[in-house]
Amino acid sequence: MKTDAFALRHIGPRESEIQQMLKTIGAETIDQLINETLPDNIRLKKPLDLDPAMTEYEYSNHIQQLGNKNKMFQSYIGLGYNQAIIPAVIQRNIFENPGWYTAYTPYQAEIAQGRLEAILNFQTMVIELTGMEIANASLLDEGTAAAEAMALLFDVRSRDQKKNNINKFFISEEILPQTLSVLQTRSAPIGVELVIGNHENFDFSTEFFGAILQYPGKFGQVYDYSDFIAKAKNNEIKVAVAADILSLAKLTPPGEMGAAVVLGTTQRFGIPLGYGGPHAAYFATKDEYKRSMPGRIIGVTIDTDGNRALRMALQTREQHIKRDKATSNICTAQVLLSVMAGMYAVYHGPKGLRYIANKLHALTATLANELQKIGLQQTNTAFFDTIVVKTDVKKVKEIAENNEINFYYINENTVSISLNETTSIADVNKIVSIFASANNTQATAIETISETNHFPSNLARTSGFLEHDIFNKHHSETDLMRYIKKLERKDLSLNHSMISLGSCTMKLNAASEMLPLSYANWNNIHPFAPLDQAQGYQEMLSKLEQQLNVITGFAGTTLQPNSGAQGEYAGLMVIRAYHQSCGDHHRNVALIPSSAHGTNPASAAMAGMKVIVTKTLENGNIDVEDLREKAIQHKDDLSCLMITYPSTHGVFESAICEITQIIHENGGQVYMDGANMNAQVGLTNPATIGADVCHLNLHKTFSIPHGGGGPGVGPICVAKHLVPFLPTNPVIATGGEHAISAISAAPWGSALVCLISYGYISMLGAEGVTKSTEIAILNANYIKEKLNGHYDTLYSGEMGRAAHEMILECRPFKQKGIEVTDIAKRLMDYGFHAPTVSFPVAGTLMIEPTESENLEELDRFCDAMISIRKEIEASTLEDKNNVLKNSPHTLAMLTADVWNFPYTREQAAFPLEYIAENKFWPTVRRADDAYGDRNLVCSCAPIEAYMEN
Incomplete structure (x- = not known):
């Protein structure tokens, strides 16, 4: 056993467990399972051309050496980005937690x-x-x-x-x-x-x-x-x-x-x-x-x-x-x-924020005054933290860079200087000395800062803010640390148990991938710093683009889109630009299957396209004949097909190549939604199935953490003919020779967290990323088999296999008075987050275990689901006071003097033995959505502010 192999740490099941799981699902080998899951005509014929896998130790050294290529200049560039001080208590207890x-x-x-x-x-x-x-x-x-x-x-x-x-x-x-x-x-x-x-x-x-x-x-x-x-x-x-x-x-x-x-x-x-x-x-x-x-x-x-x-x-x-x-x-x-x-x-409170803002403005005013003293013209008549100075830019730039300082150079004789929270009197003295040297004058050392406001008195804020208690009580580190921990204890995260959300791929976010995010030579670089000061970033981002090209089979990648939905939109805008370059300005019809995620038609509409919905069959697959008919009907105006693969219902559709061919024959492009890419990597890819562009969710397949709903990264990978249209940025040019304008603000989007995916691919290598896919498929089929006879799986592939996720049929339980929401809430009592509820089919659960979960955790989840199925069986339509309808059960309920329920406290909170070892307590009972919508309060307020009259 190679104990220094990252794959061993990332992938949950041990080899002995894999054999046991294969026996349960009726397959001799992983290869047999994959052959029964994927159509043979889309299987890759050779391994991915990725660099050999690094160990975690090798990667740690590599990323430190790469980070040393980023130059740690003081940046006063501004333009919406300013260096900030991360309070250590927040960095340690949230950012790194x-x-x-x-x-x-x-x-x-x-x-x-x-x-x-x-x-x-x-x-x-x-x-x-x-x-x-x-x-x-x-x-x-x-x-x-x-x-x-x-x-x-x-x-x-x-x-x-x-x-x-x-x-x-x-x-x-x-x-x-x-x-x-x-x-x-x-x-x-x-x-x-x-x-x-x-x-x-x-x-x-x-x-x-x-x-x-x-x-x-x-x-x-x-x-x-x-x-x-x-x-x-x-x-x-x-x-x-x-x-x-x-x-x-x-x-x-x-x-x-x-x-x-x-x-x-x-x-x-x-x-x-x-x-x-x-x-x-x-x-x-x-x-x-x-x-x-x-x-x-x-x-x-x-x-x-x-x-x-x-x-x-x-x-x-x-x-x-x-x-x-x-x-x-x-x-x-x-x-x-x-x-x-x-x-x-919360940490600084209103007084702290005023102090920071006052100090920053005072330093800026002091800088402006001192520069004027040495004969320079400062042109902003009113300012907060940024001034504009007339000077010889060439001289200033040379001296500033020798002193490891960046300003923003508006033109050959105008400089913009934006100060920030980290700026000190010493920094201001250094800035003044640079301008004095460039203008052959002497500067006097600054010892005190100006207290005069440099904006009209009618623009001075007079209203209060942050007066709620929460912003006025946690100002010591001890207090804030305890407040953060108090909130953390109320939340179920991956560090507690498996989160089996279909389509959302809640996989391990390895510590070795996460650690570099705290390194100053990675997290403290301004996005508009000169490229020669960000060589580490440039190498990392370029390599990640290359890795994603190999994995998808495409020719080019942009990392600029900073969410999956942004990736969808970027892909469609690139397709739009391609059609326009061919003179086909009229091509604006997007075919979208009825089962598609809601962001697909929304993105198409935002890209100026007309959405035509295509039918799906009873087995969940795309109705190929309906697709063909609509593609032919709209062939003169067809822009694209938006498709998810494997499908939203968790199946590798065997007709996929026929589907993409139909679109191409009728003048359209194929956009593939990469939400389910965790079932493709190393086994097939978007290029092989005939797509022209795909977006990838780096926060799913490539291990960037979900962070409670973000950050996300949604790069797009494109075929060769679409590369020229990848997006640019007006400050630092990116993209192709016919680039569309920016999709998001920064040239490389959320560049810092791209380190995570770079680490994930670099430490797994070709064999590791492929095995991750295989085990993701194995884990899903194991759950499918374990739950067989208790729950019906709504859709399966032609040989009875699921891809990396499956949909459980829960609608018949309505005959017992049980809704799918009741199952979701009851799972909390068992220590689990619910799978995806009512998507893509209302009244169902979509389960995706990922490759990171081992056999013991899979069995715990299956035991919980089977136990809940027995509870459903014991329910009746008339009975509204049962363990499912009353879930989740809080600690307050269990310890109350009065227990007015027809089941025991043990049945409520400890229905299976394993729960006692690691009990997670929901802190509230079911939230009343209808009440909240009638009494919409979206800020901190006393209880009187939201109580219904």
Whole structure:
């Protein structure tokens, strides 16, 4: 046994267990199982061409050496990214803690109360700092949040504006360049016309439905937007403001100026730069627009006993209801990062945030004064933390780089300097000395800092913020550590038990993959630093792209999309650009199977495509004849087919090559959704089945942790003819020679967490990634066989095998009065998170165990499911007071003096022996979603604020 092999640590079952499992499912070997699962015509004929697997120790040395190629300059570049101080208590107890980073999206509220509270804190922080009425649980980055704001304002146009097709959107020329690029990408397909200009000269024409402003401007100038917003409102133009959240501790919040949407990034609230991400964007708006707001909202409700409980409000994601009528395809958030940012506000409180903002502004004012003393012109008439200086850029740049400092060079005689939380008086002295040297003058050492505000007095914030107790009591490390631990104990994560979510691939996030994220030479690099200062990153990202090319069989990859839904959209926009390059501007029809994930039609609509739904057969497979008929019918306008493989119902459809051929014969491209790529790696690939582009969920197949709902990364891999259209960035060029504009704000998206997938592939190698796929399929078929006779599997392959996941039929249990939700909640009493509920088929459970779980854990889960099946059998339609309907059972219930249930306390909380060894207690009973929607409260508030009248 090679005990230093990473595969041994990543893959759960031991060799003896594998043999036992094969015997249970009736297969002699793994090869036999795979032959009975995958169609032979799509099997790869040779191993993947990947480098030999590194041991964990070798990888640790390798990643440290690679990180040393990144140069640790002080970056005063700004442009929406600023170095921040990560409080050690937050880094150790959240960022580096699997109890937080391995949790799933909080759909099962009863076992996610800790995370939900942390996100509610984040929402409260955003609402109060921005002066708005409602905020969501974070978005991906500032650029995409701005695009979502544009889409929201377009959606909430007045009836007359819609009738008259008012479609112009004004963008201030002060907007960040990367934000402008994302807006350009997102506007054209949905019919929005962008007009870029000086907001001071805007004529408020009735041709406009909305506008977006930057506060402060991209190079630091602070404007009073009150008059602009008032005039816009008089002309039915709604205004979004992209605001620096730290500046709002000093400056008048846009909500108080009348903004309709306020958005931005919370990166500077204790989140590492990470060469561009992941960072949590914030998005706040008026209560009247809540039904059009993208993403998730955490709300307050009550549980079965009337106690306060939290849950995802408006939680049925809009794309699953509206499909191609949805205004957003957002399917994730940046939960781990929003938890950190919210906890940063909890730790510092209002006084701490004011102190940080005051100190930063004072240092900036001091710098401006000192530069003027040595004869330089500083052109910003009002600023917060960024100034603009006229000087000889060539001289300054040379001296600055010799001193390992980066500024942003606007043109040959203008420099922008953005200070940050880490800046000290010593740093300011060093900056002044650089400019003095470049201008042949002498600087006097600075010993005190200016206390004068450098913005108009009417822009000074007068309103309070963060007045709730939670932001005013945990300011010592001991207090915050205990508060974080208190919340963590309320959440079930992968460090407690298997999370068998179908389609979501909750696999091991190995410590050796995660450790480098804390290294300063990886997490402290500005995304717009010169490329020669980020050679470690460039090598790592380039190698990861190459690895993904090999795995998918494609020619090119972009890592820019920072979620799966962004990957979907990127893939479709690349297809759109390809068709347009061929003169086929009319090709806009997307064929999508009826079983597709809701983000598919939403993404297609956002890409300006017309969705045509194709039928599925009773066995769940695509109806090939219906597909053929519709492909031929729309051949003149066919853009693409969107398909998931293996299918959403967990089967390798044997007709896949015929399906892709039909699309190609009729002029279309094939987009493959990579949600189920964990069943393909090393056995087949998207290129082999005939796809042209696929997105990959690095937070699924390639081991980036889900983080409670994010970060996610959704790169796309494309065939050779699509490579020229991969997206670029306006600050640092990426992509192909005919690149589309930006998909997300940073050139390489959430680059920091790409280290995880790079480590995963590098330590597993070709043999390891292939074996991971094989064991994922073995584990799924083992569960299928163990549950056979207790639950029916809804769909199977032609030889009776599942792929890496399966759907259990639960609808007949309604005859016993039991819904699939009852099973999901009862599993909590057994110490498990529910599988995927009611997707893709209502009333079912979709189970995916992943390769990381060993035989003992699989058996525990199966025992729990079989025990629940017996409980279902004992239920009756008339009986509403049973162990399933009353689940989950809390510690408070079990220890109460009164027990008014027709079953024992032991049956409620300890139905099987293993539970006593490691009992997980849900902290609330079932959350009342209907009550929460009737009484929507999405911020920290006293109980009186949400109690129903």
